[in-house]
Amino acid sequence: TQLLEQSPQFLSIQEGENLTVYCNSSSVFSSLQWYRQEPGEGPVLLVTVVTGGEVKKLKRLTFQFGDARKDSSLHITAAQPGDTGLYLCAGGSSSNTGKLIFGQGTTLQVKP
Amino acid sequence: DTEVTQTPKHLVMGMTNKKSLKCEQHMGHRAMYWYKQKAKKPPELMFVYSYEKLSINESVPSRFSPECPNSSLLNLHLHALQPEDSALYLCASSSTGARDYGYTFGSGTRLTVV
Numbered sequence A: 001t002q003l004l005e006q007s008p009q010f011l012s013i014q015e016g017e018n019l020t021v022y023c024n025s026s027s028v029f030s031s032l033q034w035y036r037q038e039p040g041e042g043p044v045l046l047v048t049v050v051t052g053g054e055v056k057k058l059k060r061l062t063f064q065f066g067d068a069r070k071d072s073s074l075h076i077t078a079a080q081p082g083d084t085g086l087y088l089c090a091g092g093s094s095s096n097t098g099k100l101i102f103g104q105g106t107t108l109q110v111k112p
Numbered sequence B: 001d002t003e004v005t006q007t008p009k010h011l012v013m014g015m016t017n018k019k020s021l022k023c024e025q026h027m028g029h030r031a032m033y034w035y036k037q038k039a040k041k042p043p044e045l046m047f048v049y050s051y052e053k054l055s056i057n058e059s060v061p062s063r064f065s066p067e068c069p070n071s072s073l074l075n076l077h078l079h080a081l082q083p084e085d086s087a088l089y090l091c092a093s094s095s096t097g098a099r100d101y102g103y104t105f106g107s108g109t110r111l112t113v114v
Helices: none
Strands: A005-007 A010-014 A019-024 A032-037 A044-049 A053-060 A060-066 A069-076 A085-092 A101-102 A106-111 B002-007 B009-013 B018-025 B030-036 B044-050 B053-057 B064-070 B073-079 B086-095 B109-113
Touching: A010 A019, A019 A085, A019 A106, A019 B002, A032 A069, A044 A053, A044 A060, A069 A085, A106 B064, B002 B086, B009 B018, B018 B030, B030 B073, B044 B064, B044 B073, B053 B064, B073 B086
Parallel strands: A010 A106, B009 B109
Antiparallel strands: A005 A019, A019 A069, A032 A044, A032 A085, A053 A060, A060 A069, A085 A101, A085 A106, B002 B018, B018 B073, B030 B044, B030 B086, B044 B053, B064 B073, B086 B109
16 A cells, blocks of 8 residues: 655744655655645645656745655745645555545644 | 636535535546545545546445536535535546646535534
8 A cells, every 4th residue: 555654744833934844655656746735725736746856946845756756855945924734745546547645734834 | 727616615515415516627637536625634535537437436435426427527416414524525637647747626615514
């Protein structure tokens, strides 16, 4: 069974601080995706990483895919209140049915 | 059009009611999904449709009945639900390469069963 362990589950920080969210597995994934979800809305895809060692940047967000394609991280620089939300990592099931395996999520609160 | 549209946004129903949730996309995606999500938890897969055929049913109780009338529409028919079924119901779509391209989610239907 493929599992993704995401940490931390909850994070409350002050505006301007940096943070990192981790997504780990014992399984190899062909790609990993990161989503952000705001209250009352559906998750929105932020990025997909597909190559081991890949680093992608989206403004103040940096995403990294581990060399062995078993883990990923999301780093936010100088967090802002608008970054508040639920962050989800997800990987494609090895059966390629379209099913995504989701991590447990990280609830981030950025206080002004 | 890069959206998945879900209606209604909110629904309150009694345990003896029958209601339907609707989902529509016009991105040409051939895979569509229903997910259930509780507060501060990840979405839980319920059903997958691929090319308008049901390909995955994650052992969902029969009081939830999916339907895919065409490649753009997905419905979820609800009957005799329980209070614990109250949740955010999310529809998503993807190209058949969801592993590499990800999902587009709708905004969800907030369902309350009373």
